[in-house]
Amino acid sequence: MLGTTWYYKQWNAGFKLHYNSGLHDIVVGLIDRRTESYSTGDVQVGYDFGKEAAGYYGLLRNLRVSVGADNVWNEALPFVAATTTGWDQNLSDPRGRYIYFTVKKKL
Numbered sequence: 001m002l003g004t005t006w007y008y009k010q011w012n013a014g015f016k017l018h019y020n021s022g023l024h025d026i027v028v029g030l031i032d033r034r035t036e037s038y039s040t041g042d043v044q045v046g047y048d049f050g051k052e053a054a055g056y057y058g059l060l061r062n063l064r065v066s067v068g069a070d071n072v073w074n075e076a077l078p079f080v081a082a083t084t085t086g087w088d089q090n091l092s093d094p095r096g097r098y099i100y101f102t103v104k105k106k107l
Contacts, residue, residue, distance in 0.1 A: 001016060001017065001018050001019075002016070002017045002019075003015060003016035003017070010047055010048045010049065010050060011045075011046070011047055012045070012046045012047075012048070013043070013044065013045045013046070014042075014043070014044045015041065015042070015043050016041065016042040017039060017040075017041050018039060018040045018041070018042070019037070019038075019039040020037060020038055020039070020091060020092070021037045022034050022035040022036055022037045022038075022078065023035050023080070023088060023091075025080050025081050025082050026082055027081050027082050030081075031081050031082070035078040035079070035080055035088075036078040037078075038075050038076075038077065038078055039075065040070070040071040040072070040073065040075050041071070041072045041073060042068065042069065042070045042071070042072065043068055043069055043072055044066055044067070044068030044069075045066065045067055045068070046064060046065065046066030046067075047064070047065055047066070048063075048064045049061065049062065049063040049064070050062070062105060062106035062107075063103065063104070063105050064102075064103070064104045064105075065101075065102070065103050065104075066101070066102045067099075067100070067101050067102075068099070068100055068102075069097060069098065069099045069100075070093070070095075070097070070098040070100075071093070071095070071096055071097050071098060072097065073097075074096050074097040075096075076096070077092050077094060
């Protein structure tokens with residue numbers, strides 16, 4: 001995994017690159033191969049209103065909002081014959097592209 005984060009005043013952004021070189025897929029007597037390598041990228045952008053934020057009755061004070069996406073390129077997982085699901089449950093996520101929005105408030 002390789003990642004970077006950027007901060008500017010109340011703004012922040014991040015990017016992570018996940019790379020898997022594949023794995024040895026073995027079904028005794030049937031398959032002995034190496035799966036395809038694959039990579040995914042995750043991005044996130046956020047804004048912190050902070051302690052000084054003026055808002056309607058202070059609703060924005062200590063509020064953080066962010067939006068992001070995991071697996072931005074919607075990279076499909078390689079097929080793994082040695083599992084019951086067809087994908088490596090320990091190293092991968094079968095959801096594909098996943099977009100999220102978060103709101104956090106410190107009371």
